[in-house]
Amino acid sequence: MAKAKSKPMNQGLGAAKAAKQDEFYTLYVDIQKEVEAYLEFDKDTFRGKVVYCNCDDPFESNFFKYFAANFNRLGLRKLITTSYDGSPIAGEQLSFFEYDEGNGERQKPKAISIEIEEVTDLDEDGAAGIEDVKLFLKRTPHTRTRLAEGGDFRSTECVELLKQVDIVVTNPPFSLFREYVGLLVKHRKKFLIIGNTNSITYKEIFPLIKDNKLWMGVTIHSGDREFRVPDHYPLNAAGWRVDENGVKYIRVKGVRWWTNLDHGRRHEKLPLMTMQDNLRFSKHKEIKGKKAYDRYDNYDAIEVPFTDAIPSDYDGMMGVPITFLDKYNPDQFEIVGITKTWFGGTCKTYPKQTQIGKDGRESVVTKLNDGPSIKVEKAPVGRTHYKVANEHFIQLYARVLIRRRRARPEKGRKK
Numbered sequence: 001m002a003k004a005k006s007k008p009m010n011q012g013l014g015a016a017k018a019a020k021q022d023e024f025y026t027l028y029v030d031i032q033k034e035v036e037a038y039l040e041f042d043k044d045t046f047r048g049k050v051v052y053c054n055c056d057d058p059f060e061s062n063f064f065k066y067f068a069a070n071f072n073r074l075g076l077r078k079l080i081t082t083s084y085d086g087s088p089i090a091g092e093q094l095s096f097f098e099y100d101e102g103n104g105e106r107q108k109p110k111a112i113s114i115e116i117e118e119v120t121d122l123d124e125d126g127a128a129g130i131e132d133v134k135l136f137l138k139r140t141p142h143t144r145t146r147l148a149e150g151g152d153f154r155s156t157e158c159v160e161l162l163k164q165v166d167i168v169v170t171n172p173p174f175s176l177f178r179e180y181v182g183l184l185v186k187h188r189k190k191f192l193i194i195g196n197t198n199s200i201t202y203k204e205i206f207p208l209i210k211d212n213k214l215w216m217g218v219t220i221h222s223g224d225r226e227f228r229v230p231d232h233y234p235l236n237a238a239g240w241r242v243d244e245n246g247v248k249y250i251r252v253k254g255v256r257w258w259t260n261l262d263h264g265r266r267h268e269k270l271p272l273m274t275m276q277d278n279l280r281f282s283k284h285k286e287i288k289g290k291k292a293y294d295r296y297d298n299y300d301a302i303e304v305p306f307t308d309a310i311p312s313d314y315d316g317m318m319g320v321p322i323t324f325l326d327k328y329n330p331d332q333f334e335i336v337g338i339t340k341t342w343f344g345g346t347c348k349t350y351p352k353q354t355q356i357g358k359d360g361r362e363s364v365v366t367k368l369n370d371g372p373s374i375k376v377e378k379a380p381v382g383r384t385h386y387k388v389a390n391e392h393f394i395q396l397y398a399r400v401l402i403r404r405r406r407a408r409p410e411k412g413r414k415k
C-alpha cells in the first residue's frame with residue numbers, strides 16, 4: 001500500500017486559473033456542511049425542488065452523491081446531473097456504456113445527463129441511500145441521455161435542462177466563473193456554487209453583489225480548502241497530499257461559496273464599537289490612539305482597515321476590506337461601490353505618477369488611479385509609494401465602499 005504523503009503549503013485559485021486547471025473536485029464534507037446550513041435556516045429550502053448539478057460526473061462528483069443520498073430527506077422533486085466530455089474521472093466509480101459507445105480509438109468518456117425522480121430502498125437494507133442509487137442507475141438506462149453537444153453548461157441541451165430546474169448547485173470550472181454566473185442570473189435561477197473570493201472585483205460580478213442578487217455562503221470564511229485533483233495534476237510547490245489509494249489532493253486558498261439562497265448568517269448583526277471607542281480601545285494598533293480614521297484622497301470615505309473596526313455610529317461612506325462580505329448583513333449596511341474597478345465612483349484622476357518602490361527604484365505609472373489612495377506627509381521609507389507634483393501617496397488594497405443603514409426592522413429566522 002502506498003504511503004500517504006503531504007506538503008504543508010497551499011495555492012490560490014489564481015494559480016489554478018493560470019494553469020487552466022478546472023479539475024478540482026469538491027469534498028463531500030464541504031458540500032454537506034454548506035447545504036445543511038441552509039436547512040437550519042429554512043428546512044424546506046430544497047423541498048419539492050429540481051436540483052441541477054451541471055458540471056458533475058454522475059457518481060464521481062460529491063455534489064451528485066450528496067443530493068442522491070439525501071434525495072428523500074431534502075424532499076427533492078428531481079435531481080439532474082450533466083457531465084463534461086472527456087472528464088478524467090468519469091467512470092472511475094460507476095461506468096455506463098454511453099461513455100465509450102462508438103468512441104473508436106478515443107479513450108475519453110462522452111458526456112451524459114442523468115435524471116432521478118425517486119430513490120427507494122432497492123437493496124432492501126432498510127434505508128434508501130447511495131448504494132440504492134447505484135443499483136438504480138445500473139438497472140435503469142432510460143434515466144441516462146447522451147449529450148450530443150458535449151455537456152458544456154452553455155450548450156443548447158444543457159440550457160434546456162437549466163430552464164426546467166429550480167436550484168443549481170456545483171463547483172463550476174474556475175476559468176468560466178463569470179460566464180457561468182451570468183447564465184444562471186440570465187435564467188433567474190437560484191444557485192449555490194463555489195468560486196474565488198476575488199470574483200467580487202470582476203465587473204460582471206460586483207454589480208450583482210451590490211444589488212443583493214449574489215452573496216457569500218455560510219461555511220467557508222478563511223484559510224483554505226482541500227480539493228481532489230486528477231492523477232495527472234502536477235504537484236509542484238503547493239500544499240498537497242496523496243492518500244493511501246494514490247488519490248491526489250491539493251489545498252486551495254481564497255475559496256468561497258457564492259449563492260442567492262437566503263441563510264441565517266446574513267441576518268446576524270455585526271457587533272461594533274462607536275468611532276470614539278474604536279479610537280480609544282481598538283485592538284488594532286493601526287486604529288488605537290489615532291485622532292481620526294484616515295480619509296482617502298481620491299474618494300470621499302474613511303479608511304477602515306479591519307471589518308471589526310467599522311464604527312457603529314458613522315453615517316458617511318467607509319472603505320472596508322473585501323473580507324467584510326463574510327460578515328455582510330444587508331439590513332445593517334448598504335454596499336455602494338468598490339475601489340478596484342470604481343464603476344465611475346472615483347472623485348479624482350491623477351496625472352502620471354512616479355512610483356517609488358520599496359528599494360527606492362523609480363518608474364512612471366498610472367496605477368494610483370486603480371485603487372484607494374491616502375496622502376501622507378512624508379515619503380514613507382521601505383514601502384511602495386507614489387509622487388504627484390510634490391505630494392506623496394500610498395495605495396491600499398481593494399476596498400468595498402459601504403454605508404450603514406438607518407434603523408430598519410431586522411428580518412427574523414424563518415420557522
Ligand SMILES: C[S@@+](CC[C@H](N)C(=O)[O-])C[C@H]1O[C@@H](n2cnc3c(N)ncnc32)[C@H](O)[C@@H]1O
Binds near residue numbers: 152
Ligand atoms: C472545478 S471542477 C468541479 C467538479 C465538480 N463539480 C466537483 O465539485 O467535484 C469543474 C468541472 O467542470 C467541468 N467543465 C469544464 N468546462 C466545462 C464546461 N464548459 N461545461 C461544463 N462542465 C465543464 C470539468 O470537467 C470539471 O469536472
